[in-house]
Amino acid sequence: EEDDDLICFEDESNPPSIPSAPSSPTDSTSLNVKYTVRCRPQHSSSIGRNEEVFADIIVTYTPSYPLVAPRLEVGAVGGISKEGEDQLKKALEQWIKHWRGHECIYDITLGASELLDKFQAPTPAPLWDEMQARVELKQQRRQEEQEAQQKGAQDDEIEMHALKGQKLEEEVLRYHAKVQAQR
Structure with missing residues (x-):
């Protein structure tokens, strides 16, 4: 069963709430719950831009989260180059390895938002x-x-x-x- 939520980071002073992980592996809703998290740069500079900078990260919680890391995929992106998208994917892989065994979605999406700050094209x-x-x-x-x-x-x-x-x-x-x- 899938449950899709859209979460937006607009600035660090008002971070959104992150959906909590399933309460237990035996919970019927805990089987591969999927969320789409839209990350935006924390310091958005959209003045004069034709397109918004963002990256959708598709988070699929596994039944044994946080012991087993969630699956992360980069969905839709906007306003960043292919190289930037590749760097984001590599960063997600590194963060998942770093945070393995811990609740990590908030930290990963916050890191993605910070990374998007660097990708904002002139x-x-x-x-x-x-x-x-x-x-x-x-x-x-x-x-x-x-x-x-x-x-x-x-x-x-x-x-x-x-x-x-x-x-x-x-x-x-x-x-x-x-x-x-x-x-």
Whole structure:
């Protein structure tokens, strides 16, 4: 017989109650009771995000829980990469080994929530900011190139005026020398 509950971690200050394990192995409801626990990052940063970060952990209590560890599976996930999902699965395996023989679901789901904090991908806003920065940089480079071309044109013009002035001075000196020679 299956009993599904949805449990959400929103922050550490108000943790949810975790369903208790079956009271005894002979209890008729104790045969493989299954719960889905939705874990969310403790420090959610969903501003500007397109999808929520979460992981559903399917917990199946065995009749002899906590002496025998419950079975854990990763169900639906959102907002994390495949690599993040794989890391979560490995972490669940390690936690189950660590907590074997103890009531552990609260600690495991709390650990999963903390791990999801690390998996939160950066929001799309920085990508937009990066694109804007690239556009601004291109505009700045174009402006600098235009200024350099204008400065080069001004320098060319100054040089041309200097050459004209030098030629004019040479002509005046030649004319002056010619006039002096005629006297």
